[in-house]
Amino acid sequence: MKGSLILKKVNSEFIRKIVEVSGVNVFACYQCGRCSASCPLVEEMDILPNQMVRLVQLGNEEVLNTATPWICATCFSCTARCPLGIDIAKLAEALRSISLRKNIDKVKINQISFGELMKLPQIALVSNFRKNTSVS
Ligand code: SF4
Ligand code: SF4
Known part of the structure; x- marks a missing residue:
């Protein structure tokens, strides 16, 4: 309820879309950083999970x-x-969905080599296509 009241006052179409697609009230985040401290993949990321939330807030x-x-x-x-139990995974999924709706695929299927296709487990390929391409 509080989240939807805040959303009514938001002027940015981008923020409204992210909040609506994810269902996450990004404005609840007060940047304590615990999410980033507990993420097992931060070393692979270019921005921290709390920074991702902050960019959406802005x-x-x-x-x-x-x-x-x-x-x-x-x-x-x-x-x-x-x-605050903020669901960052849902936020990340919403950001991916919004990118993929523009038909910008993160993985180019036709650029996967025959060797990789033969070597990689089928389930890994299908999961990869579902997450990283607009073809699904
Ligand atoms: S999303 Fe991260 S930075 Fe924001 S309140 Fe939760 S743990 Fe803290
Ligand atoms: S859900 Fe994503 S952002 Fe959160 S800890 Fe796991 S990998 Fe990191």
């Missing part, structure tokens, strides 16, 4: 060009440690 669309939403493995460690 309505900064550059967040769509960062690697972090794609690296997120939806392990929920961050949500378990967040004092």
Whole structure:
């Protein structure tokens, strides 16, 4: 309820879209950093999970060009440690969805070599296509 009241006052179409797609009230975050401290994949990310939340709070669309939403493995460690239970995995999923709706694929299927196709487990390929391409 409080989240939807806040959303009515938000002027940025970008923020409204992210909040609506993810269902996450990004404005609850007060940047304590616990999410980033508990994330097992921060070393692979270009911005920290709390920084991803902050960019969304600011309505900064550059967040769509960062690697972090794609690296997120939806392990929920961050949500378990967040004092407010903010679901960062859902936020990352919403950011990926919004990118993919523009038909910008993160993985180019036709650029995967025959050798890789033969070597990689089928389930890994299918999961990869579901997460990283707009073809699904
Ligand atoms: S743990 Fe929660 S409140 Fe703290 S920075 Fe992360 S998302 Fe924000
Ligand atoms: S859900 Fe994503 S951001 Fe959160 S701890 Fe796991 S990998 Fe990191």
